[in-house]
Amino acid sequence: MMRAPRPQHGIALVEAMVAIVILALGLLGTIGMQARSYTALADAGLRAEATMAAEKLVGLMTTDQANLTSYALAAGATPGARLLPWYNETRSHIPNAKIAVTVAPAANTNGMQVVITIGWTRKAGTAPASHRVSAYIAQST
Numbered sequence: 001m002m003r004a005p006r007p008q009h010g011i012a013l014v015e016a017m018v019a020i021v022i023l024a025l026g027l028l029g030t031i032g033m034q035a036r037s038y039t040a041l042a043d044a045g046l047r048a049e050a051t052m053a054a055e056k057l058v059g060l061m062t063t064d065q066a067n068l069t070s071y072a073l074a075a076g077a078t079p080g081a082r083l084l085p086w087y088n089e090t091r092s093h094i095p096n097a098k099i100a101v102t103v104a105p106a107a108n109t110n111g112m113q114v115v116i117t118i119g120w121t122r123k124a125g126t127a128p129a130s131h132r133v134s135a136y137i138a139q140s141t
Helices: 011-063 065-071 084-093
Strands: 098-105 112-120 129-137
Touching (some): 011 084, 011 112
Antiparallel strands (some): 098 112
């Protein structure tokens, strides 16, 4: 004698639980991507601030060519009087920025080469980032 097949109870519950697990994994992935995009946005903002600060300093130095060497700054050193306002402004936009400015005669020209390096650490425990701008300032005639 053959038995009649039993109806399957609870399949809808299993399907709903599988759908919830898949949804949860998708939401966790979305949250992870959102966190990474926020980190990338914050890093891009600091890099933009560093770029604008470096370009501003190059502009200041271009208009004050007679005193170019007074803008030099070793990493971790105290800035001179000409550099101090820019230095303080830059550190207000980029907290704990590490700034170095080198000024040296440019090879085969009568101008000067300026290298501005601005470094920062966005969050404790992360790798430091830096932005470097190199410019040549020709002597005005």
